[in-house]
Amino acid sequence: MSLPVVAIxxxxxxxxxxxxxxxxxxxxxxxxDTPGVTRDRRMGDARLGDLKFQIMDTAGLEDADPTSLAGRMRAMSEAAIRECDVVLFLIDARAGVLPLDEHFAEFIRKCERPVILVANKAEGKAGEGGLLDSYALGLGxxxxxxxxxxxxxxxxYEALRDKLATVGKDMPDEEDAFDEAITGIDLDEEGNAIEDDPLRPLRVAIVGRPNAGKSTLINQLIGKERLLVGPEAGITRDSISVDWEWKGREIKLFDTAGMRRKARVQEKLEKLSVxxxxxxxxFAEVVVVLLDATIPFEKxxxxxxxxxxxxxxxLVIGLNKWDLIEDRGAKFRELREEADRLLPQVKGVPLVTLSGLTGEGTSRLMDACLKAYDLWxxxxxxxxLNRWFSGVIEHHPPPAVAGRRLKLRYITQAKARPPHFVVFCTRPDAVPESYRRYLINGLRETFEMPGVPIRLHMKSSGKNPFDKED
Structure with a gap:
C-alpha cells in the first residue's frame, strides 16, 4: 500500500x-546554517499524530542558469513538485516574503498540487511581520x-489531514511498520544485524572518492535521473537512499558523499557529509567501492x-569509467594483481569493470553484489570445519611459544554477516598473528569465500563440550 508523498x-x-x-x-x-546544504531529493517515512506519509526534502529553489549546479538543483526540485501529492511551501517568517518566494509561489500554483503555506521560524515577535506578509502569496x-x-x-497536522484526505490515496493501517534506522535494518539487543531476511530489501551502499561517478552509476541502474550529477566534484552531500528492484529482488541503493583524505576535510559541512x-x-549489507579506472587504488x-x-x-570493487581504457585485458590483469597485493585481508575480492555513463557492466556489478551477499x-x-581443522593442524602445527606447544582443540562458527569463527585452544593470547592469518587464508580457500571479511577469535578451552558426559 503506497503512502502519499509530501514535498517540502x-x-x-x-x-x-x-x-x-x-x-x-x-x-x-x-x-x-550555510544556504544550499541539501542538493538531492531525500525521502523518509514520516508520522504526525495518526497521519503517516512519505516526506521529501528538496534542494532550495533558486533563480539560476539551468546549466549551472544551482539551476540543475532547481530542476530536480521542480520535478519533485510535479510528482508529489501535497506541497509544503516554506518561507522564512523572519526574513519576510522575498521576490523569489513570489516567483516560485506562481510556479507552484501552475502545478495544480494541493499546497500548504508554512511560515517557518515564526517563534517570537520577530516572525509576525513575515507571517502577515505571506497572505499576499495567494496560497491560502x-x-x-x-x-x-x-x-x-x-x-x-490539521492542514495536512485535510489535504491528504483530498488526495484519494488509501492510508495504511496503524500496525504498518516503519523503518527504524537510517537504512531500515533490524538490529538485535547487542546492536548486530539480524540474520538474512529475503523479504527485506538488500541494502547496497556506493562509496568512493569525489567524482568517481557514484550518482551517475545509480541513475544508470534505476533508469532515470533521480540523483543530481555533473562535472563538479562533491555534488552529493547527504546519503540518499533509492528503492529499486532488480531481477525480482528489492534493493535499497545508498548514494554517499565522496570521501577525501581526512587532512583535506576542513569544513564542518563536509565532515557531516562524510x-x-x-x-x-x-548499516549496509553490501558496499561497492567505486574506483576511477584511470587512476585506481590511490591511498x-x-x-x-x-x-x-x-x-x-x-565488499565489491567497481572499476568505473572502463570505457576510457584502451588495452582492457592487460589493464584488468594488472589491477587484479594489484588488488590482491594491496588488499590481502580480502584476497579475491570481486573486481567488476563498468561504465556508469554508458551502462556497460552494470548487470555484472549486481550479480557480484548478490554473490558477495550470499557468501557474507x-x-x-x-x-x-573440524575435519578441515584437523587436516591443517596436522599439515602445519602451531608453533611452540616459550618452549610450550599450543594445543588447538576445535573450531566452530559463531555467527555470519560476516563469517565469525571461534577456535578453542590453550593460551589463546599466545597464538601468533601469522598463524591466525594462516587459518583465515585456509578458511577462505577451502570454503570458497573470496573477498569476504573473516573474523577469527581464539578462546581458552577447558574440556571439549562435545565430549559425552557420564
Whole structure:
C-alpha cells in the first residue's frame, strides 16, 4: 500500500531539512546554517499524530542558469513538485516574503498540487511581520511554525489531514511498520544485524572518492535521473537512499558523499557529509567501492576499503569509467594483481569493470553484489570445519611459544554477516598473528569465500563440550 508523498519546497535556508528531520523523528538530513546544504531529493517515512506519509526534502529553489549546479538543483526540485501529492511551501517568517518566494509561489500554483503555506521560524515577535506578509502569496492561510522547536505542529497536522484526505490515496493501517534506522535494518539487543531476511530489501551502499561517478552509476541502474550529477566534484552531500528492484529482488541503493583524505576535510559541512556516508556503510549489507579506472587504488581508495573491511561488510570493487581504457585485458590483469597485493585481508575480492555513463557492466556489478551477499551469510557446519581443522593442524602445527606447544582443540562458527569463527585452544593470547592469518587464508580457500571479511577469535578451552558426559 503506497503512502502519499509530501514535498517540502522553498528558498535555500528556510528550514526545509529541519522540518524533514522533525517529521521523520530522526536527524537524517544534514542541517547547517550555510544556504544550499541539501542538493538531492531525500525521502523518509514520516508520522504526525495518526497521519503517516512519505516526506521529501528538496534542494532550495533558486533563480539560476539551468546549466549551472544551482539551476540543475532547481530542476530536480521542480520535478519533485510535479510528482508529489501535497506541497509544503516554506518561507522564512523572519526574513519576510522575498521576490523569489513570489516567483516560485506562481510556479507552484501552475502545478495544480494541493499546497500548504508554512511560515517557518515564526517563534517570537520577530516572525509576525513575515507571517502577515505571506497572505499576499495567494496560497491560502499560512501556518505559523517553528520546525526547530516544534511549535505549530498541531496546526500543520490539521492542514495536512485535510489535504491528504483530498488526495484519494488509501492510508495504511496503524500496525504498518516503519523503518527504524537510517537504512531500515533490524538490529538485535547487542546492536548486530539480524540474520538474512529475503523479504527485506538488500541494502547496497556506493562509496568512493569525489567524482568517481557514484550518482551517475545509480541513475544508470534505476533508469532515470533521480540523483543530481555533473562535472563538479562533491555534488552529493547527504546519503540518499533509492528503492529499486532488480531481477525480482528489492534493493535499497545508498548514494554517499565522496570521501577525501581526512587532512583535506576542513569544513564542518563536509565532515557531516562524510559522517553520514560512514553511517550508511555501517548499516549496509553490501558496499561497492567505486574506483576511477584511470587512476585506481590511490591511498584514499585503500583507506575507504580498509574501513569497510573493519566494519565487516561484504565488499565489491567497481572499476568505473572502463570505457576510457584502451588495452582492457592487460589493464584488468594488472589491477587484479594489484588488488590482491594491496588488499590481502580480502584476497579475491570481486573486481567488476563498468561504465556508469554508458551502462556497460552494470548487470555484472549486481550479480557480484548478490554473490558477495550470499557468501557474507554463509554457514558452515561444525563437522565440516573440524575435519578441515584437523587436516591443517596436522599439515602445519602451531608453533611452540616459550618452549610450550599450543594445543588447538576445535573450531566452530559463531555467527555470519560476516563469517565469525571461534577456535578453542590453550593460551589463546599466545597464538601468533601469522598463524591466525594462516587459518583465515585456509578458511577462505577451502570454503570458497573470496573477498569476504573473516573474523577469527581464539578462546581458552577447558574440556571439549562435545565430549559425552557420564
Amino acid at each position: 519546497v522553498g528558498r535555500p535556508n528556510v528550514g526545509k531539512s529541519t522540518l524533514f528531520n522533525r517529521l521523520v523523528g530522526k536527524k537524517l538530513a544534514l542541517v547547517d 492561510d499560512p501556518i505559523a511554525l517553528s520546525a526547530e522547536h516544534g511549535e505549530g505542529t498541531s496546526d500543520l 559522517a553520514d556516508g560512514l553511517r550508511a556503510v555501517k 584514499q581508495d585503500l583507506q575507504i576499503t580498509d574501513l569497510i573491511i573493519r566494519e565487516g561488510r561484504s 551469510n554463509i554457514r558452515i557446519s561444525t563437522g565440516r
